[in-house]
Amino acid sequence: MVIxxxxxxxxxxxxxxxxxxxxxxxxxxxxxxxEAILKSTSFRKVLGYFKNIKTQ
Structure with missing residues (x-):
């Protein structure tokens, strides 16, 4: 599957x-x-990738 x-x-x-x-x-x-994680968009985006991969 392509993401x-x-x-x-x-x-x-x-x-x-x-x-x-x-x-x-x-x-x-x-x-x-x-504090850094809550402010960092790139880290939150990586967590979004992991969440997306786990749901597929």
Missing amino acids: NYFKIKPLDITESELDEYEKYIGIPLYNEDR
């Missing part, structure tokens, strides 16, 4: 959802990390 990555939008992530994603990352997230 068009340009059509996948960044996820809107809350701090409570970061706890769940922390399991996927495999390392604990510190306050600075959480």
